[in-house]
Amino acid sequence: MKDHDIVDLYWARDEQAIAESQRKYGGYCHGISMNILNNESDAEECVNDTWVVAWRSMPPKKPGVLRTYLGKLTRNLSINRLKERHREKRNPDLVIALEELAECIPVPEDTTDERLCAYLNEFLEITPALDRQLFMGRYWYGRTVREMAPRYGLTANAVSQRLKRTRQALRAYLEERGYTV
Amino acid sequence: MKAMSGFEIFEKMTNVNDKFIDEAAEMPSPELAVVKMSRWERFSHFMNSGWGVAMICGIVAIGVMAGIIAAGRAGEPGVMPPGHNESTAETGVENPRETNDRPDGRFTFDYRGISERESVSKRDINFRFYASVTNVGETFTFENGPEHFYPDKVLFIHQGTDYVIEAVISEDVEPMATVPTGTKGELTFVVYIPQEAEPGLYALRLTYGDESDTFYDVLTVLNSEPETDPPAKSKEKALEIAENHMRQQDIPIDLDQFRVSAVGVDMDSGYYHVSYVLPLGGIATSYRFTMKVTYSGQIRDYEGSTWDPQAYYATYTDEEVQAAITRMGGDEIEGCYFEYENGKLYVCAEEIRSINPPNVETNEAGDIIINSGCGIDHDHVFYEEEVIRTEN
Numbered sequence: 001m002k003d004h005d006i007v008d009l010y011w012a013r014d015e016q017a018i019a020e021s022q023r024k025y026g027g028y029c030h031g032i033s034m035n036i037l038n039n040e041s042d043a044e045e046c047v048n049d050t051w052v053v054a055w056r057s058m059p060p061k062k063p064g065v066l067r068t069y070l071g072k073l074t075r076n077l078s079i080n081r082l083k084e085r086h087r088e089k090r091n092p093d094l095v096i097a098l099e100e101l102a103e104c105i106p107v108p109e110d111t112t113d114e115r116l117c118a119y120l121n122e123f124l125e126i127t128p129a130l131d132r133q134l135f136m137g138r139y140w141y142g143r144t145v146r147e148m149a150p151r152y153g154l155t156a157n158a159v160s161q162r163l164k165r166t167r168q169a170l171r172a173y174l175e176e177r178g179y180t181v
Numbered sequence: 182m183k184a185m186s187g188f189e190i191f192e193k194m195t196n197v198n199d200k201f202i203d204e205a206a207e208m209p210s211p212e213l214a215v216v217k218m219s220r221w222e223r224f225s226h227f228m229n230s231g232w233g234v235a236m237i238c239g240i241v242a243i244g245v246m247a248g249i250i251a252a253g254r255a256g257e258p259g260v261m262p263p264g265h266n267e268s269t270a271e272t273g274v275e276n277p278r279e280t281n282d283r284p285d286g287r288f289t290f291d292y293r294g295i296s297e298r299e300s301v302s303k304r305d306i307n308f309r310f311y312a313s314v315t316n317v318g319e320t321f322t323f324e325n326g327p328e329h330f331y332p333d334k335v336l337f338i339h340q341g342t343d344y345v346i347e348a349v350i351s352e353d354v355e356p357m358a359t360v361p362t363g364t365k366g367e368l369t370f371v372v373y374i375p376q377e378a379e380p381g382l383y384a385l386r387l388t389y390g391d392e393s394d395t396f397y398d399v400l401t402v403l404n405s406e407p408e409t410d411p412p413a414k415s416k417e418k419a420l421e422i423a424e425n426h427m428r429q430q431d432i433p434i435d436l437d438q439f440r441v442s443a444v445g446v447d448m449d450s451g452y453y454h455v456s457y458v459l460p461l462g463g464i465a466t467s468y469r470f471t472m473k474v475t476y477s478g479q480i481r482d483y484e485g486s487t488w489d490p491q492a493y494y495a496t497y498t499d500e501e502v503q504a505a506i507t508r509m510g511g512d513e514i515e516g517c518y519f520e521y522e523n524g525k526l527y528v529c530a531e532e533i534r535s536i537n538p539p540n541v542e543t544n545e546a547g548d549i550i551i552n553s554g555c556g557i558d559h560d561h562v563f564y565e566e567e568v569i570r571t572e573n
Contacts, residue, residue, distance in 0.1 A: 028206065067206060068199040079192050098187030105190050116190070121198045136205035140194055151208035157506060
């Protein structure tokens with residue numbers, strides 16, 4: 001079923017919308033949640049919550065790209081779930097990714113979400129596609145270097161190096177715009 | 182002023198542009214990944230290096246000149262090879278669907294493309310595609326990741342002759358604008374090679390828009406006759422043959438643990454190479470079986486046929502591998518790959534030190550002939566470092 005048909009089901013308040021979302025994007029959302037939470041039952045709950053939130057939000061929302069809309073919902077729900085955990089229980093791979101992010105993005109605490117996303121969008125726009133995909137894979141989807149390397153036909157070392165260079169470029173990009181801490 | 186924590190940034194990143202999220206949603210298929218650098222991948226690696234970019238610029242500059250000359254000659258009566266009809270001679274374009282004397286099976290395209298390339302020109306030509314082996318006159322399919330890859334013009338230029346062949350972009354391919362960024366898409370270019378075309382290297386020139394970005398790559402047209410045992414006809418068939426072969430091996434573990442890591446076409450022979458990997462826990466612990474698959478089910482060049490459980494079950498940690506890479510030259514070395522020899526694991530890398538310029542000649546007719554084949558002459562330094570286990 002096409003995305004707009006699924007969205008139409010939500011708008012028609014047809015519960016089949018959830019079944020179709022689960023069928024088409026259940027794995028995608030589960031992957032996002034697992035990468036963040038590293039816990040099967042928590043991830044399942046977050047994915048189930050995703051359908052609930054989607055059900056409540058459509059209408060009035062009518063997302064252009066259903067996949068990313070649902071992905072964002074799952075990501076937010078998973079992050080909220082992560083906040084509830086003690087720090088020591090966090091996924092160690094994700095903790096490393098978070099440290100890398102903090103190191104490369106010298107953004108003051110009072111920067112708004114919109115502004116940070118605007119910087120990131122501008123930066124990603126000029127970043128080569130492969131590096132952009134690796135960056136998003138690592139820092140949006142929470143994938144590990146080892147997970148991505150074989151899929152992109154690179155060694156883990158090569159992926160790490162590419163990510164490192166992208167982080168350095170992002171830091172330089174932000175610093176050029178006066179963002180230092 | 183206090184900076185945001187990594188967690189806060191991670192959280193705020195949720196709302197970056199949908200197209201970037203969508204683009205990275207699906208990673209490439211593992212079947213397309215390459216676990217070890219073949220000669221072609223080493224070439225590709227080289228082409229991605231600074232030297233490669235310099236080389237491309239040089240080739241493009243010279244190639245544009247040759248392309249202009251060759252394209253000019255393509256329109257001249259009598260220049261195109263015998264057997265070409267008039268419409269082809271006039272336009273340089275022929276739709277194989279309208280061709281009755283299609284030389285099916287005589288030639289085989291063997292083109293793997295370049296797995297990754299970045300910013301070689303103003304336009305972001307960063308694509309990843311592999312072409313399936315097809316016969317001339319059939320469709321020539323580019324798979325995977327066409328988001329930056331929709332040329333306005335595709336030419337095949339036989340190096341050393343006057344052939345300039347313009348590919349016809351199939352009408353049933355949707356315009357690029359309608360393909361969502363990041364989706365796994367497929368473009369089909371229908372191409373035609375004249376029956377008289379000589380086997381050998383062809384340059385593939387892709388032109389993008391009015392910026393006149395031109396890109397050269399190389400493919401091989403192989404004469405497939407006489408063939409006593411041609412390559413497996415399809416990737417699926419090659420996989421089937423390879424799997425049967427794997428199951429006949431006396432390997433004391435569950436074969437289902439293996440996964441296919443790469444199915445590729447050998448640049449020189451046109452045969453499928455299938456690699457199986459057994460992941461054993463770390464990046465250095467996988468072991469690979471590679472085989473060349475023929476149409477009749479014969480396996481050639483089988484690597485890894487001698488099973489040595491003790492050696493192959495040896496496990497290495499990431500730290501041990503990283504230590505070897507550091508000894509070899511540190512983090513700056515890219516594109517390391519593994520070699521397993523005499524029960525020892527090595528990390529290897531190759532560094533291009535210098536390249537020799539492509540061979541440019543002028544024939545009697547005054548045409549410029551450029552040999553920009555994949556066998557670019559270069560001097561390189563090879564590094565190798567044993568991975569040493571720190572614990573028993």
